Amino acid sequence: MKENGQDISQALSITPPDVTEKKLKVRKPYLGLFFLGVFFFMVIFADLISPYDPFASDLSKGTLPPSWQEGGTAAHLLGTDFLGRDQLSRIIHGSRMSLVVSVGCILIYGTIGIILGLISGFFGGKTDMFIMRLSDIWQSVPGLIVILLLVSVIGASAKTVIISIGITGWPQFARVVRGECLSLKERDFVRLARVAGCSNFQIMASHIFPNIINTLLVLSTIQIAGIIVLSATLSFLGLGTQPPSCDWGLMLAEGRQYITYAWWLVTFPGIAIAITVIGFNLTGDWLREILDPKQMLR
Amino acid sequence: MASQKDILLQVKDLKTSFFTKKGVIKAVDGVSFTVKKGEVIGLVGESGSGKSVTSLSIMRLVPQPAGKIVSGEILFKNENLLNKSESEMRELRGNKLAMILQDPMVSLNQLLTVGYQIGETFKYHGKADGSLLTKCINILKKVKVPSPETRVNNFPFQFSGGMCQRVLIGTGIANNPELLIADEPTTALDVTIQAQILKLMKDLQKEINASIILITHDLATIAQICSKVYVMYGGRIVEKAPVKDFYHDPQHPYSEGLIKSVPVLGKRVKRLYAIEGQPPNLINPPPGCRFEPRCSKAKKVCSQKYPPEVELKKDHQVSCWLYS
Amino acid sequence: MSKKKIISVENLKKYFPITKGFIFTNVIGNVKAVDNISFDILEGQTLGLVGESGCGKSTTANVLLGLEPPTSGQIKFQGEDIAQFSKTQLFSFRRNIQAVFQDPFRSLSPRKKVKQIISEPMSVHRVGLREMQYERVMELLSLVGLSPEHAELYPHEFSGGQRQRIAIARALSLNPKTIILDEPLSALDVSIQAQILNLLIDLQKKFNLTFLIISHDLAVVEHISDNIGVMYLGILAEIAPSDKLYSNPKHPYTVALLESVPIADPDAKVEVSLEGEVPSPLNPPPGCRFHPRCPKAKAECKKTEPEMKEITSGHFVSCHLY
Numbered sequence: 001m002k003e004n005g006q007d008i009s010q011a012l013s014i015t016p017p018d019v020t021e022k023k024l025k026v027r028k029p030y031l032g033l034f035f036l037g038v039f040f041f042m043v044i045f046a047d048l049i050s051p052y053d054p055f056a057s058d059l060s061k062g063t064l065p066p067s068w069q070e071g072g073t074a075a076h077l078l079g080t081d082f083l084g085r086d087q088l089s090r091i092i093h094g095s096r097m098s099l100v101v102s103v104g105c106i107l108i109y110g111t112i113g114i115i116l117g118l119i120s121g122f123f124g125g126k127t128d129m130f131i132m133r134l135s136d137i138w139q140s141v142p143g144l145i146v147i148l149l150l151v152s153v154i155g156a157s158a159k160t161v162i163i164s165i166g167i168t169g170w171p172q173f174a175r176v177v178r179g180e181c182l183s184l185k186e187r188d189f190v191r192l193a194r195v196a197g198c199s200n201f202q203i204m205a206s207h208i209f210p211n212i213i214n215t216l217l218v219l220s221t222i223q224i225a226g227i228i229v230l231s232a233t234l235s236f237l238g239l240g241t242q243p244p245s246c247d248w249g250l251m252l253a254e255g256r257q258y259i260t261y262a263w264w265l266v267t268f269p270g271i272a273i274a275i276t277v278i279g280f281n282l283t284g285d286w287l288r289e290i291l292d293p294k295q296m297l298r
Numbered sequence: 299m300a301s302q303k304d305i306l307l308q309v310k311d312l313k314t315s316f317f318t319k320k321g322v323i324k325a326v327d328g329v330s331f332t333v334k335k336g337e338v339i340g341l342v343g344e345s346g347s348g349k350s351v352t353s354l355s356i357m358r359l360v361p362q363p364a365g366k367i368v369s370g371e372i373l374f375k376n377e378n379l380l381n382k383s384e385s386e387m388r389e390l391r392g393n394k395l396a397m398i399l400q401d402p403m404v405s406l407n408q409l410l411t412v413g414y415q416i417g418e419t420f421k422y423h424g425k426a427d428g429s430l431l432t433k434c435i436n437i438l439k440k441v442k443v444p445s446p447e448t449r450v451n452n453f454p455f456q457f458s459g460g461m462c463q464r465v466l467i468g469t470g471i472a473n474n475p476e477l478l479i480a481d482e483p484t485t486a487l488d489v490t491i492q493a494q495i496l497k498l499m500k501d502l503q504k505e506i507n508a509s510i511i512l513i514t515h516d517l518a519t520i521a522q523i524c525s526k527v528y529v530m531y532g533g534r535i536v537e538k539a540p541v542k543d544f545y546h547d548p549q550h551p552y553s554e555g556l557i558k559s560v561p562v563l564g565k566r567v568k569r570l571y572a573i574e575g576q577p578p579n580l581i582n583p584p585p586g587c588r589f590e591p592r593c594s595k596a597k598k599v600c601s602q603k604y605p606p607e608v609e610l611k612k613d614h615q616v617s618c619w620l621y622s
Numbered sequence: 623m624s625k626k627k628i629i630s631v632e633n634l635k636k637y638f639p640i641t642k643g644f645i646f647t648n649v650i651g652n653v654k655a656v657d658n659i660s661f662d663i664l665e666g667q668t669l670g671l672v673g674e675s676g677c678g679k680s681t682t683a684n685v686l687l688g689l690e691p692p693t694s695g696q697i698k699f700q701g702e703d704i705a706q707f708s709k710t711q712l713f714s715f716r717r718n719i720q721a722v723f724q725d726p727f728r729s730l731s732p733r734k735k736v737k738q739i740i741s742e743p744m745s746v747h748r749v750g751l752r753e754m755q756y757e758r759v760m761e762l763l764s765l766v767g768l769s770p771e772h773a774e775l776y777p778h779e780f781s782g783g784q785r786q787r788i789a790i791a792r793a794l795s796l797n798p799k800t801i802i803l804d805e806p807l808s809a810l811d812v813s814i815q816a817q818i819l820n821l822l823i824d825l826q827k828k829f830n831l832t833f834l835i836i837s838h839d840l841a842v843v844e845h846i847s848d849n850i851g852v853m854y855l856g857i858l859a860e861i862a863p864s865d866k867l868y869s870n871p872k873h874p875y876t877v878a879l880l881e882s883v884p885i886a887d888p889d890a891k892v893e894v895s896l897e898g899e900v901p902s903p904l905n906p907p908p909g910c911r912f913h914p915r916c917p918k919a920k921a922e923c924k925k926t927e928p929e930m931k932e933i934t935s936g937h938f939v940s941c942h943l944y
């Protein structure tokens with residue numbers, strides 16, 4: 001009975017449900033929240049805080065280095081790009097594009113995933129099998145192919161990115177929702193809801209869905225990080241947002257050609273992406289810990 | 299008084315708390331008792347009264363990091379377990395000190411064969427010799443698992459709840475422990491299986507002459523095999539009595555209420571006696587008697603000071619202001 | 623007896639098919655969870671169902687509650703076969719049978735307030751306006767011994783006994799005629815069990831409720847029931863008025879079950895009268911299902927299944943000894 005300690009505490013933790021012992025050792029969320037704060041500050045106040053119009057180009061001031069480097073001016077803190085557009089302003093405005101794209105994707109694949117997941121978990125049987133096989137097949141098709149296909153059909157744009165990521169990403173959501181739904185539907189309160197006469201839809205909407213919101217919140221937060229990287233990648237490859245929009249991935253792509261003598265053109269958008277992604281990831285991890293970790297552990 | 303030699307375990311003023319966000323939960327708050335060699339003790343009380351935490355404290359397995367033994371002494375064969383190192387404790391657990399838990403399905407690893415899990419207890423305590431398999435089979439025979447030779451290679455999920463509990467008892471007694479703590483060993487089982495398991499425990503106890511602490515909230519189980527009863531309420535022991543006194547002449551108002559509130563088969567009453575009110579909150583307990591809010595005999599002093607333990611007669615102690 | 627039958631169950635069967643195969647599934651066997659049982663419950667009375675785990679008690683309850691369709695057999699409510707009901711009739715009929723389940727920690731939606739939990743059945747059945755529903759919630763709370771402030775709290779803020787009270791209040795909200803109680807006390811402390819048991823008995827008297835109570839605790843069942851049915855592996859072994867069942871059990875299984883109940887008295891020692899465990903309901907033994915464990919089994923028992931016989935008025939046994 002050597003590793004009994006663990007077993008016993010497991011067995012015991014089932015006994016006292018009123019105890020919040022788990023909340024003791026949660027990591028502090030400050031760094032993640034700070035990064036997200038910076039990000040959302042940029043999103044909300046972009047028009048107020050950016051020193052220039054992000055699209056205004058002044059060729060006479062092309063490729064200025066950041067202000068602290070030789071040749072830079074205090075007027076352009078992070079320098080300018082080859083068209084003389086202010087980098088700082090473009091990065092600030094670029095945050096909006098990241099948000100629009102990632103939230104758009106989450107909305108699309110979240111909706112598909114939640115609906116299919118709920119149906120699959122709730123009705124079970126053949127329906128479940130069909131949806132799960134479909135999601136297997138879906139996941140085995142490389143996302144890039146879908147994206148290329150869409151680009152070739154409707155052209156490259158932010159919309160294409162949203163739609164293509166949106167329709168490729170749902171299987172993961174569906175699986176998580178289905179799993180939660182499977183365990184929830186056997187719970188006594190769901191059986192009692194049936195006894196009370198609730199319809200399937202009422203049960204899903206008012207007894208099952210509210211209990212998976214936490215999970216969805218955590219999942220979405222972490223997925224947003226992934227989407228930001230993916231959409232940056234697509235833009236970088238020229239499959240996503242098109243010039244002259246402000247998009248961090250696009251900025252990276254444009255700066256790449258000048259990387260040997262204008263390092264700031266790739267460095268700062270890169271840092272912006274990294275900070276945002278880290279911010280979402282840390283916050284997601286933290287949410288996972290504070291919102292009912294037992295449910296997430298499964 | 300029993301001579302010092304007869305005493306196997308002596309717990310003195312044990313306090314174990316859980317430090318949580320909501321406050322300090324005083325799960326065990328000043329518990330003292332002794333267990334003699336070969337004696338079967340019953341620890342009764344409602345859920346949350348601190349029975350399991352008492353036993354986990356004895357095993358030094360209080361859930362970390364929230365739980366902590368705050369003060370007290372646990373003398374096992376006159377050595378204080380609280381001063382032992384973790385490796386010394388590990389040597390004792392499963393060897394001289396063994397434990398059986400409520401839910402056999404949770405306590406056994408579903409991915410290892412039953413034989414492996416019994417064998418582990420031998421190996422771990424350096425008693426593995428060539429005939430490990432024979433030993434495991436012997437254990438299964440001892441706990442009356444049918445056809446042990448084939449069953450030894452089965453996985454726990456191929457066993458029923460009762461059989462799993464037999465296996466757990468087997469691992470518990472494998473090394474002939476001197477003290478066996480059984481935490482609600484029959485609660486998850488059917489009455490017919492309960493009767494079988496209780497009988498098994500009684501027989502094995504006679505055979506290996508271990509002391510047993512049987513934890514349960516079921517008064518009937520206690521009556522079947524225990525010789526003494528310790529009643530816990532709100533983290534304290536409120537009454538210690540020989541089993542017959544406890545059933546026929548309980549002294550503490552809580553014990554009395556408890557016995558009266560259980561329906562007895564074949565003795566139908568019009569209306570059951572019910573202890574009104576809710577179990578106590580162990581965060582910031584009031585200074586007085588924990589049972590005071592629910593007690594029909596409460597006096598003024600009850601809510602002010604905790605009653606001292608008084609000895610009414612030999613082996614029968616009560617903590618209640620009615621007696622002091 | 624002048625009392626009316628409120629629920630009659632006739633030859634009820636519930637099999638759970640075991641399937642094999644992926645898309646083209648075929649049934650390779652049946653778990654015979656409930657295999658041909660019949661009983662009646664009279665208005666205002668309590669029928670208790672006892673038996674070992676897995677013998678089909680909860681399945682019976684689930685079928686009565688409409689949570690599972692029966693494989694065959696009839697359920698009559700006040701003399702009418704519910705299989706003949708139309709969809710809307712069925713929906714309004716369901717109001718009459720409500721339920722309370724074992725684990726009060728699991729039977730309340732964790733994210734709803736007590737008032738929402740209690741009023742949900744009323745909203746679903748569109749009973750009254752919002753204000754009337756709220757008043758009814760208040761009335762129900764006081765009926766089950768809780769106070770009005772409790773309406774605004776969430777289930778996790780209550781102890782087990784209080785949660786079970788909330789579950790009972792909810793079950794009462796539609797003024798049902800019948801409540802099915804599946805192990806309503808098992809998850810509660812001894813001192814709280816008595817409170818809830820008394821509450822149930824009081825409510826039954828007050829509203830002339832009919833109960834079907836399932837419990838593994840024979841003493842509890844005996845305390846509250848007028849009639850008790852003993853189930854074994856999906857069948858009813860014996861059903862009788864509770865005093866008769868206790869004082870004069872006929873079926874060898876009932877006898878064994880009663881003998882194994884531990885008694886809270888150190889002078890009365892329990893004998894183990896039943897060795898072995900319940901066989902799998904997947905292929906129950908032929909003949910009488912109890913014969914492998916039965917101390918009185920005869921040759922006949924292995925071959926033919928005994929039929930239910932009424933040996934004295936209201937006392938039914940299915941055993942070849944009678």
Ligand SMILES: Nc1ncnc2c1ncn2[C@@H]1O[C@H](COP(=O)(O)OP(=O)(O)OP(=O)(O)O)[C@@H](O)[C@H]1O
Nearest residue numbers: 638653654655674675676677678679680681682903
């Ligand atoms: N959905 C299901 N699918 C397959 N088998 C089932 C299903 N539900 C119940 N069973 C089986 O039916 C039998 C009777 O189950 P039931 O839940 O009615 O038992 P019970 O008498 O209520 O037992 P307990 O005392 O453990 O609650 C069991 O063998 C069980 O495994």
Ligand SMILES: Nc1ncnc2c1ncn2[C@@H]1O[C@H](COP(=O)(O)OP(=O)(O)O)[C@@H](O)[C@H]1O
Nearest residue numbers: 016019021316325345346347348349350351361
């Ligand atoms: N891991 C834990 N963290 C915090 N509190 C705990 C923990 N385990 C038990 N407790 C608290 O300690 C008290 C006593 O619990 P326990 O000993 O398990 O009671 P029981 O008498 O039912 O065995 C309860 O209030 C319980 O909530």
Ligand code: SF4
Nearest residue numbers: 587590593600618619
């Ligand atoms: S000390 Fe007072 S309140 Fe406590 S049990 Fe005794 S009489 Fe009741």
Ligand code: SF4
Nearest residue numbers: 910913916923941942
């Ligand atoms: S029919 Fe036969 S085997 Fe079955 S209970 Fe009666 S005597 Fe026992």
Ligand SMILES: [Mg+2]
Nearest residue numbers: 015346349350
């Ligand atoms: Mg416990």
Ligand SMILES: [Mg+2]
Nearest residue numbers: 679680681804
């Ligand atoms: Mg059941």
